[in-house]
Amino acid sequence: MKHTNQAWEFFSSVRLAIFTLCSLALTSIIGTVIPQNKPDSWYVDKYGPATAQFFQVLDIPDMYGSWWFLILLGLLCANLIICSIDRFPTTWRLMTSDQLAIHSDRLQGMTLRQEWSLSSPLGESAAQLSTALAKAGWKSASREIETGTLLFAGKGAWSRLGVYVVHLSILIIFIGAIIGSFLGFKGTVMLPEGESTTRIFASDSSEPIDLGFEVLCNSFSIDYYPNGMPKEYASVLTVRENGKDILKKMIEVNKPLTYKGITFYQSSYQAYQNFIVSIVIQPDKTGKIFTIPYQQEMEWPEKNIRFGIVNAEGTGDSVTRIKIWMKHGDLPASTFWVDNGKDASIPSGDKTVAVSAKQMFATGLQVAKDPGVWLVYLGCSLMLIGLYVSFFVSHQRLWLLLRPGKGDAGTGIVLAGGSNKNQTGFARSFAKLADRLRGMQQ
Amino acid sequence: MTSSLLLGITTFTYLFATLCFVYIFVFKAYRVYPFAIAVTVLALAIQTAGIGLRWYESYAMDIGHAPLTNMYESVVFFSWSIALIYLLMEWKFKTRILGLFALPFAFLAMAYASFSTGISKEISPLIPALQSNWLIAHVITCFVGYAAFTVAAGLGAMFLLKVSKGGAEKKDGGQFLAAIPAPDLVEDLIYKSMLFGFIWLTAGIITGAVWANSAWGTYWSWDPKETWSLITWFIYAITLHSRYTGGWTGKPLAWLAILGLVSVIFTYYGVNFWLSGLHSYGSG
Ligand code: HEM
Numbered sequence: 001m002k003h004t005n006q007a008w009e010f011f012s013s014v015r016l017a018i019f020t021l022c023s024l025a026l027t028s029i030i031g032t033v034i035p036q037n038k039p040d041s042w043y044v045d046k047y048g049p050a051t052a053q054f055f056q057v058l059d060i061p062d063m064y065g066s067w068w069f070l071i072l073l074g075l076l077c078a079n080l081i082i083c084s085i086d087r088f089p090t091t092w093r094l095m096t097s098d099q100l101a102i103h104s105d106r107l108q109g110m111t112l113r114q115e116w117s118l119s120s121p122l123g124e125s126a127a128q129l130s131t132a133l134a135k136a137g138w139k140s141a142s143r144e145i146e147t148g149t150l151l152f153a154g155k156g157a158w159s160r161l162g163v164y165v166v167h168l169s170i171l172i173i174f175i176g177a178i179i180g181s182f183l184g185f186k187g188t189v190m191l192p193e194g195e196s197t198t199r200i201f202a203s204d205s206s207e208p209i210d211l212g213f214e215v216l217c218n219s220f221s222i223d224y225y226p227n228g229m230p231k232e233y234a235s236v237l238t239v240r241e242n243g244k245d246i247l248k249k250m251i252e253v254n255k256p257l258t259y260k261g262i263t264f265y266q267s268s269y270q271a272y273q274n275f276i277v278s279i280v281i282q283p284d285k286t287g288k289i290f291t292i293p294y295q296q297e298m299e300w301p302e303k304n305i306r307f308g309i310v311n312a313e314g315t316g317d318s319v320t321r322i323k324i325w326m327k328h329g330d331l332p333a334s335t336f337w338v339d340n341g342k343d344a345s346i347p348s349g350d351k352t353v354a355v356s357a358k359q360m361f362a363t364g365l366q367v368a369k370d371p372g373v374w375l376v377y378l379g380c381s382l383m384l385i386g387l388y389v390s391f392f393v394s395h396q397r398l399w400l401l402l403r404p405g406k407g408d409a410g411t412g413i414v415l416a417g418g419s420n421k422n423q424t425g426f427a428r429s430f431a432k433l434a435d436r437l438r439g440m441q442q
Numbered sequence: 443m444t445s446s447l448l449l450g451i452t453t454f455t456y457l458f459a460t461l462c463f464v465y466i467f468v469f470k471a472y473r474v475y476p477f478a479i480a481v482t483v484l485a486l487a488i489q490t491a492g493i494g495l496r497w498y499e500s501y502a503m504d505i506g507h508a509p510l511t512n513m514y515e516s517v518v519f520f521s522w523s524i525a526l527i528y529l530l531m532e533w534k535f536k537t538r539i540l541g542l543f544a545l546p547f548a549f550l551a552m553a554y555a556s557f558s559t560g561i562s563k564e565i566s567p568l569i570p571a572l573q574s575n576w577l578i579a580h581v582i583t584c585f586v587g588y589a590a591f592t593v594a595a596g597l598g599a600m601f602l603l604k605v606s607k608g609g610a611e612k613k614d615g616g617q618f619l620a621a622i623p624a625p626d627l628v629e630d631l632i633y634k635s636m637l638f639g640f641i642w643l644t645a646g647i648i649t650g651a652v653w654a655n656s657a658w659g660t661y662w663s664w665d666p667k668e669t670w671s672l673i674t675w676f677i678y679a680i681t682l683h684s685r686y687t688g689g690w691t692g693k694p695l696a697w698l699a700i701l702g703l704v705s706v707i708f709t710y711y712g713v714n715f716w717l718s719g720l721h722s723y724g725s726g
Contacts, residue, residue, distance in 0.1 A: 013687075014683050014686055014687035015687055017683055017687075018680055018683050018684055018687065018688075021676050021679055021680045021683070022676075022680060024676055025673045025676035025677060025680070028669050028672060028673050028676075029669075029673065031664060031669060032666035032669045032670060032713070032717050033717070036664065064664045064669075177662075186659065186660065225505060225567040226504075227567065229566070229567050229569065230569060230570060231567065231570070232570050232573075233570055252570065253570035253571050253573070253657055254570070254571070254573060254574040254576075254656050254657050255656075256656070256659070263659055265657065265658055265659045266570075267658065366658055366659050367659070368659030368660065370659070373655065373661065376651075376661060377652070380648040380651070380652075383644060383648075384641070384644060384645060384648070387640065387641045387644060388641060391637045391638075391640075391641065424630065
């Protein structure tokens, strides 16, 4: 089985990890220099037909989804899995092995080591030392051995799992990303105020995607800063299913709406030359909403009202003030200004006509379904926890060997220990602890 | 008193602190060390006040937001993080000379922010996409990471100088570089700062992804800035593993710390000017 062994060694080696990471880092540069996901003709224009053809073969226009880039990512995953399987048993043994089975000669070889002696007999010293250790935060276990008594105290054995958590988190993120790309979608839709839709359009292919329910755009608004910069875009959306309104919510950039795993993000808008005019006749409280184009006359025959937008003022493509012309029955026509979205009350014979007008918009929504995103977030959290543990928590071990002193009385003591990382830091706390243990005896 | 005045004073105070360390280095005048540290603490205090005042000013203008949202503010925060990380390290490890290799970066960042004509210092309102707490978390985590990598690269330069031909071996050179601590200690500090930076960079990439997902519904879109931050992340991941397998400690580690910083600078700065992408807010 020599061949399988070699293959196993290859796939479990950290060398391969370095190779793969270097390859990923270097090839990733390509896609930041050559613009991605443009139409084929764009590459021909920019780079000439020969180069464009070469790009097509290597999938450069979509390099992060290309076969060779995915192979590199797959190699990274295989490497991670096999490396972890290969090394885990050793790690597990290091975490769980019986530390009291250590041969007392091994203590002599440790760099962190102190020796001193006590006047009390062995049994008493052992009890005292283990209490002192416990006070200093080290819970110890003890065992009688040939040469005397051995105490052991360890901390942070579990921290050896940190590296595995980091590596596993990468796999979890990949699984989340794969689930998202197969079972999710990304799309957009431009929805005029007052209209609804049951389908949106895929971002990459422009194919329609059925939502399985209906979304209605009740209204769209933009808010500006005094200097004219946009402050907030907001849309009020209603979700409808089987003709019933299920959910109504105002969305803003960074505050989306989610229903049945599909999320609607405010992403853009379109301003129209049309206006939404609402007319309410008081005191009858009869009203109606109209959508009318700029400078065209509209009629509400039942109430004998004719009206139109004769002028509009604004900045950029958004209107701030609207001039309305209106004629009610045989009364003389009136013209008046209203602020965008505000009411004006016009006395008209024995009634009052409340008119409000507002520029019409369509809201541009980004629509996404990503059933894998929670796994990606889980992976990210695990990665941060794992990194913290593998960098800053160490497996620290302390042994105390107690031997009967020369003659009959007293105890000879050896304190030795080690840490799997941050040796300098551990050396400091080791020295402090040794001082404490020695000091208590006086 | 305005925030720009305070931040302008900060620039010169960092310059002065750097010069103090040059003096210590050249004349081995370790008596000056407490003074140099005091100057650095003062610079950091003025800078903190400046950042705080700028925050306050934005509220006074009725467009209140944390001062972490454009190129100018992020460079100032970068400089602030370098000084803070430097001071914490000095407090813990007492190298006495690291300031010479760390503070110039804090100074250069401030000088760039204050005097470059390409950077607007205006406090401007936030466009809707930038109004997110994730953005604040993103900027803080990224720049703390970048600052740690900057300190690591400074230490890398210090290490290379120490072990260079003119360094330890030659008699005169040895004298000249005597202020630099033993290579082993410097090496350990390089590695520690890289680990520290790596966690923050990881958190920075993650918070950026969460922000993108809350604003656009896509946590990763391979835009040039994202991709470059990932490349930087790979470089540091490679460093961690090359130490493990190839025993790349010492010189190779020092060079990797410098290479990493080059990649950080490209991610942070180069991408805005040479490549295009979503993060266009950084270019103003
Ligand atoms: C982007 C991908 C990777 C990241 C972010 C990553 C992260 C890490 C981190 C943070 C450590 C701890 C280093 C330290 O404590 O100083 C580590 C150690 C290690 N990694 Fe990775 N790793 C990645 C890929 C891989 C791959 C593909 C392999 C496959 C062989 C691998 C094998 C190892 C090994 C063997 C160790 C040492 C474990 C030990 O100390 O016992 N890593 N990795």
